[in-house]
Amino acid sequence: MAEPRTETDWLAKARELAAAFATRAAQHDRDGSFPFENFDDLHQAGFLAMTVPVDKGGHGASLSTFLRVQEELAAGDGSTALAVNMHLIRFGAERESRAFPDRWWDAFCEGAVRHGWLVNTAATEEGLGSPAGGGIPETTATPAGGGWLLAGHKTFTTMAPVLHYFIVMAAIPDAAGGRPSIGNFVVLRDDPGVSIDATWDSLGMRATGSHDLVLDRVTLPSGRLLNRRLAGAADARGAAGLAWFALGVAATTLGVARAARDHAVAFARERTPNDSRTIKDYPGVRTRIARIDLLLQRSRALIFDAARAWETRDAAGMPPLDRVAVAKVDTLNNCIEAVDLAMRVVGGVSLSKRRPIERYYRDVRAALHNPPLEDRALEQLARSALDEPAEAPKAVE
Ligand SMILES: Cc1cc2nc3c(=O)[nH]c(=O)nc-3n(C[C@H](O)[C@H](O)[C@H](O)COP(=O)(O)OP(=O)(O)OC[C@H]3O[C@@H](n4cnc5c(N)ncnc54)[C@H](O)[C@@H]3O)c2cc1C
Structure with a gap:
């Protein structure tokens, strides 16, 4: 298959890759090993150049397409999706708001397109924290x-x-x-x-x-x-970096929670203890599944509302960057709740290492600790409401 270009192509290929990632995820999770083969697959299929601009040899995928792809990849393996997010957002953000010297921008783009070379920020430190x-x-x-x-x-x-x-x-x-x-x-x-x-x-x-x-x-x-x-001055990478990063993390988290939802739904349709009733007929199970779908669809709507507002710079109702903060914080909390509900549907065996759902339960929490953290996001909203004009956003790592 040729490298994907349209959103439909990207999504079809992402689902295919996610299915392969899912077969390797448990072992890498157990060993804490790095999924090198997933990154080879991503490179071969053109994903590592997805957000590199077209005039630099990449595919110039839009923010919305990137987010849909992130959800699909994360449904296969959250770790791979979160990791590649760090690389892909770099190009999306820089495309919108150039801060790197030409020489390095060209080198990052060419490296991603020709060789699948990966780039990421090393900013956090033990003493510094975020x-x-x-x-x-x-x-x-x-x-x-x-x-x-x-x-x-x-x-x-x-x-x-x-x-x-x-x-x-x-x-x-x-x-x-x-x-x-x-x-x-x-x-x-x-x-x-x-x-x-x-x-x-x-x-x-x-x-x-x-x-x-x-x-x-x-x-x-x-x-x-x-x-x-x-030190203390606004970062040139500012707002675009925050929008791409926060929404990419949110879409990744949504993919992990969707995988948990699909596992719980399949389980509820099949599980028939004592050959009596299939558990999908119990009102408690039905309510939990419905509530999961409500939480996930609400998150998806928030993510794509924020992406659209960011892409069109639509400030009606709420500034785009505040919508990004809302989408990230609410998606994280919704997805944690959704996976918790999925665990309850599956019951005791949800704790088993032989099922992927306990991994989703752990993975879904991680992005709580990626920017913007909840307290800072809420402070951003409060600042917009109470202290106009808003301050320039801080750097994102
Ligand atoms: C899976 C994963 C991948 C990551 N990848 C990268 C990466 O590739 N590169 C990189 O540089 N970093 C990365 N990070 C680090 C991440 O961006 C954060 O820097 C890190 O999690 C530490 O953040 P922290 O807020 O817990 O730290 P701290 O700053 O130590 O904060 C600790 C706690 O205090 C609160 N707090 C601190 N200061 C304030 C304040 N002023 N106001 C309100 N609350 C405050 C925080 O909200 C938090 O609850 C990654 C983190 C995770 C979990």
Whole structure:
């Protein structure tokens, strides 16, 4: 089959890939191993260039198409979908709001199109917590020999086993002792001093390879600096990054919850304890299944309402970025509730490692800890309502 181009093609191929991912998901989840073969499949089918702009050799998929694909992929394997989300949103956001120098933008696009090279941000640190909090990274970049000397330790570096490009956030100290700058640097996995510490052993999304990135006095040429701003100043990547990231995470979470829903529905149609009644005939089961569908469809509607508002910059009723925050927060909470209901439908065997539903139960929670976190999203809504004009959004990692 030729590489997919229309939304219908993308979705058909995504469902085909998701079915293959689903056969491998339990093993990767159990071992905490990285699904290299899924990424080979994604590359072969053109998905790693899906959001790369057409004039750079990619497919230029719209935000809405990307989100539909994310839901499909996540229904097969949440970890693979969450991981590839980090790569694909980079191109979608940058396409809308250019912040990278041409040289690197061209390199990221060409790498994705020709080689399936993956890119992601390494910003979070143990001491810093979420960079969205506005703290200063402990990782430093100091001028040295006309270039930079990078030293630090990043946590949560999703796709660490396969990333070609790490976009590393570091503090650039001010020589005069003033406020530092925050810089983003391109680090390659074979740069001397770069290593991966395989720490990722998490409750959910266990196959995302979100290990630590260790930067042991890494020397970089000056051209590796992508962008730079004074600590506390607005990030040039701002709003587009937040929209693509938050909605991509929401669509991924929806896919995981839909897989749990489908499992519970199939179970309820077949399960007939003591050969008496099939459990689908019990009112409690029927109500729970209906409630799951209500929660998932409400989430889907919110996600695509926010995507449409973002794509058309439709601010009627609520600013697009606030709709994004609403969609992300409400989808996460709806999906957690939906998977919980699905567990109750399936009953005691839902706890069994022989069924995928206990994995969905764990995976669906992970995006609670991806931006925008609930408290920050609610604060954003409160700010819009109470403190106009709104502040510029913070960076997204
Ligand atoms: C599966 C997964 C993949 C990830 N992949 C990546 C990646 O590829 N790259 C990357 O850089 N990071 C990644 N992250 C990290 C993520 O973006 C967050 O930085 C990380 O989860 C820590 O966020 P935190 O809010 O818990 O941290 P903390 O900042 O330590 O916050 C701890 C708690 O305090 C609350 N809190 C802190 N400050 C405030 C405040 N000012 N106002 C209100 N509440 C506050 C938070 O809401 C949270 O409940 C990933 C995380 C997960 C779970």
